[in-house]
Amino acid sequence: MKIISINIRGFGKDDNSESKVGWFRRLRLSERPEVVLIQESKCNRVDDKWxxxxxxxxxxxxxxxxxVGQSGGMLLLWDPNIVDVIDAVEGQFFLAIRGKWQGKINDTIVVNVYGPHKDDENKKFWDSLQGLMSFDNDEWVIGGDFIEVRSQDERQNSIFIERRAKLFNNFIEQSHLIEVPLLGKKFTxxxxxxxxFSKLDRFLVSKAFINTWGDVSTITLDQKSLDHYPLMLRDSNQNFGPKPFKIFNIRLEIKEVEQIIIEAWNLNVFGxxxxxxxxxxxxxxKEALRKLSKFKYGPLDIELDKWKRATDEFESKAEAGMISDLERIEWLQARAMRLKKEKEKASMLRQKARLRWAAEGDDNTSFFHSMIPRNNNKLSIRGLHINGTWVESPDAIKD
Structure with a gap:
């Protein structure tokens, strides 16, 4: 999946007397995005041939x-062989399409944004976008030039207006959107x-979009003579090899764990x-803890399912008045094991989601499941600056 967003500042001639039309054509052919969002096209009505x-x-x-006049203008382009668009909407400061990516089940709404400059239009703009989003719970991608920053450190040597930043952040929070990480650059x-310098361009996506596409990120493309960097949203699948060593906190409650760690650490090794x-x-x-965990717990989901089925069977018999005192004791034991396994699973999910939950007895498992891919996407390390150059190759980074 690739979506490119460009504030092109008009399809005219640039300082090098090379048409931006030719530059854009080469960019599109080299990157092969499925969707392109263009702001400030400064175009009158265009035709299919162009x-x-x-x-x-x-x-x-x-x-x-x-x-409008000599400024503004927007285009939203897509490849119909990959994105099957079923609906389109035009607003005062946005264009939107709704369609389905090839091979995907759910609809995705892609919105091209070119925000307002005037204060009196600012709140109306966020309200109109929020109103558009209230009609659907599908996957959302909102990209473009928002004209706004979220915090003071997103501007350098230019005026920061806290009131407008607050409106922008409120919109993101109330719409339950996630900003996709920008790699390699601080400003756009x-x-x-x-x-x-400012960060005005970005991509905002919904949790449902993250759940479908997994690890997504934004990179900057060749700026040419533009005052904005073109951005490309893409799904990333860098393979850095095995995950680092980690342990669930619940495993530390095993009585023998400390001694097992000491014994494993003191084994002779060579290097x-x-x-x-x-x-x-x-x-x-790691190997010692893995064996202990397997011996003590076994596959957690299988264990949880086993005790759940056991309690369900006892309760069905009890409702029919067919349970003995011995079976009642067995039911209490099975119920205690089920609660223990549910607590272990909730603890693991909380740790995976990197959240602390105030009410231990009211864990929302679906909430934690939804937070895990969101945090994985936010916290992934996708590359490094090496001698001033952004590098994403796992081999180069390891070297």
Whole structure:
């Protein structure tokens, strides 16, 4: 999945006398996005032939908002072979399509945003977007130039207006949206004189979108002569190898765990370097804990299902008046084991979701399940700056 967002500042001539139309065409053909969001196109009504030329093929559909005076204008383009669009909406400051990605079950709503500059239009804009979202619980992607920042550190050498930032953050929070991490850059707009920097462009997505696509991120593309960096939202699947050593807190409640860790750590290991020796010691501890966990607990879901079925059978018999005193004792034991396994599972889910839940007896398992992919996406390390260059290759990063 690839979605590109560009504030193109008009499809005219740039300082190098090379048409932005040609630059955009090459960008589209090299990256092959399924959807492109363009802000500040500064276009009057365009025709199919022109759209097919800039897209690089006839496999394209589009939605347009014409410029007002000498500014504004928006385009939303997509590949109909990959995205089957069933509906489209045009607002004062946005264009939106609703469709289904090839191979996916749920509908996705993609919104192209070019926010208002005037204060009196600001709140109306967020209200109109929130109103649009209230009609559906599908997967949402909202991208473009929002004209707003979320905090003071998203501006440098330019004025920060706290009131407008608060409205923007309230919209994101109330709409239950997640900002997709931007890799490699802090700002998305640079003034022509190189003095002012801002983060005005971004992608916001719903939890349902994260659940479908998993690990998603945003990268900047070649800026050319634009004052905004083009952004590309994509699903990422870098493989950094085995996950680091970790343990669930619930396992630390096992009485023998401390002694088992000490014994495993003290086993003789071999290695040519201290870091290799340290790694091999951790491997011994991990293997010892894995065996203990398997012996003490077994597969948690299987155990939980076993005790759940046992209590259900006892309760069915009790309702029919067919349970003896001995069976009642067995039912109490099965019920206690079921509650214990449910507590263990809830504890693991809380730890995976990296949240503390105030009411221990009121765990919302579906809530924790929804938070896990969200936090995994937010906390994933996808690359490093190496000598000033953004690098995502696992081999290069490990070296």
């Amino acid at each position: 759209i097919e030329f800039i897209w690089g093929s006839s496999n394209v559909r589009y939605l347009q908002k014409e410029k 707009k640079i003034s022509d004189d190189g003095k002012k 040519s370097r201290p870091d290799c020796i340290f790694r091999n010691k951790l491997k011994n501890v």
